[in-house]
Amino acid sequence: MKVARYTAYGGPETIVLEERPLPVPGPGEVLVRVRATPVTAGDARLRSGKVPRGLGLMLRLVIGWNRPRVAPGWAFAGEVAGLGPGATGFAEGQRVFGLKGFKGGAHAEYLVIPAAGPVLPLPETLGFEEGAAFFFGGLTAAEFLIDRAKLVRGERLLVAGATGAVGGAAVQIARHLGATVAATASPANHALARQLGATEVTDYRKGTPPGPFDVIVDVMGALGWVGARHLLAPGGRLIQITADLPAMLSSAFRPRRGGKSFLTGTSKEDLASMRRLVTLHQSGGYTPVVGQSMPFERLAEAHAIAESFHKPGNLVVTMEDRR
Ligand SMILES: NC(=O)c1ccc[n+]([C@@H]2O[C@H](COP(=O)([O-])OP(=O)(O)OC[C@H]3O[C@@H](n4cnc5c(N)ncnc54)[C@H](OP(=O)(O)O)[C@@H]3O)[C@@H](O)[C@H]2O)c1
Known part of the structure; x- marks a missing residue:
């Protein structure tokens, strides 16, 4: 072989x-x-x-x-x-x-x-x-949105980098949970972002939709806490999927900041998480x-x-x- x-x-x-x-x-x-x-x-x-x-x-x-x-x-x-x-x-x-x-x-x-x-x-x-x-994008998006950010129906979400493996899964799962999704993507991927469920899409090179958002998924860490905090509503959560060591340490030691939260880390790869993602797929919430x-x-x-x-x-x- x-x-x-x-x-x-x-x-x-x-x-x-x-x-x-x-x-x-x-x-x-x-x-x-x-x-x-x-x-x-x-x-x-x-x-x-x-x-x-x-x-x-x-x-x-x-x-x-x-x-x-x-x-x-x-x-x-x-x-x-x-x-x-x-x-x-x-x-x-x-x-x-x-x-x-x-x-x-x-x-x-x-x-x-x-x-x-x-x-x-x-x-x-x-x-x-x-x-x-x-599994790659799906496990990450499901754990951060459901378990860590505790996204609920009616909340407003921004996915910055919405059409790759993680972003594409995050848009779909968030829509399925009943959130309103805004997205950033390169112009060539705007149609895909809308197809996945985003209702508003901007080119990240020109900026983000105005917000405020209850949850932001910063896929490449391009916003970071400094770039995202003013876009968060009171009680808002920033999920930084790609985080360097300073960002990881900063979110670990000070996850709560003025009523908002800063989340980083890696996701689990266990059978229970895999089965939950299959259930999400079977209920129409996610297909990669x-x-x-x-x-x-x-x-x-x-x-x-x-x-x-x-x-x-x-x-x-x-x-x-x-x-
Ligand atoms: N924390 C974790 O557990 C975990 C798990 C999985 C992945 N990751 C990390 O997450 C990142 C993304 O993984 P992926 O598999 O989703 O990658 P991917 O499929 O290559 O997607 C990357 C996405 O980021 C967007 N992007 C690129 N540069 C950007 C910028 N400057 N601003 C905003 N968006 C930008 C791209 O948009 P366009 O294509 O439209 O340009 C694309 O949608 C990687 O760094 C990976 O290592 C972390």
Whole structure:
């Protein structure tokens, strides 16, 4: 099977595809034939080592000093190709999707995962590409809007950067929760932002809609607390999805500011959160946008697109059927 590997921190050329023997599922494990896998902003950051200010040292201490010692690929959608001894809950041929998490391994034609781990049946309503795209932006948007900002019906939301993986999920989930959504996006993506549910859209290079907003999702951290606070209504919450170390420390030590809140951090990747997102999908609240899809062989090219931080929706690579 073909498997991706990082050779160093650096540009997309540091990803190589190599041939390896098929993995064998151990006790309690499922073998998955991967049909599609996303190439996310997170994948691009792990490969390049380019993370927000102050977080580079931490990244290298966790995933490797000289090169990323993690396997490429965070999420997958595919079919069960085999079951290890004692693996229950899945059947051969079943469509599944799930997460390999930051230690990775989803940029491969086959992978193994514990049957009790972060893997679920793929709903009939999702194709493999949508299944691959499902979790990255969706888990982040759902946790920040529902659990942390506690967005409620009737509130006004601004999503700054509304058409990528996280922003696109945030617009849809917020609309489903009954919020009114305003958005910023590049002019080429204004139609997509409206299609997702935004009622007012401006070009972020020219400024934001005037507000005030109860919740702001600052996807790229382009506003920050200083740029967003005057746009927040009393009781308003700023969710800064991309935060550097100073912003993270500042929000951790002083989350409440004059009746407003400043939220940063990372989202959970557990089964309960994954199941909640599936329920949101099934009740019509979220379906990921697949902006672009390309063959697995073009993984390096996909990385170059992902690290632009301007892709519409999600980018996935698909695996050829070599059976
Ligand atoms: N905290 C967490 O747990 C968490 C989880 C997931 C991702 N992230 C981070 O969130 C960020 C976005 O991830 P993603 O997957 O959504 O990326 P993406 O799909 O590439 O989307 C990026 C979005 O940001 C917009 N954008 C780019 N520059 C902007 C600017 N200067 N002002 C306002 N908007 C701008 C883009 O708009 P146009 O395309 O219209 O230009 C696009 O909508 C990344 O930095 C990623 O590392 C954090």
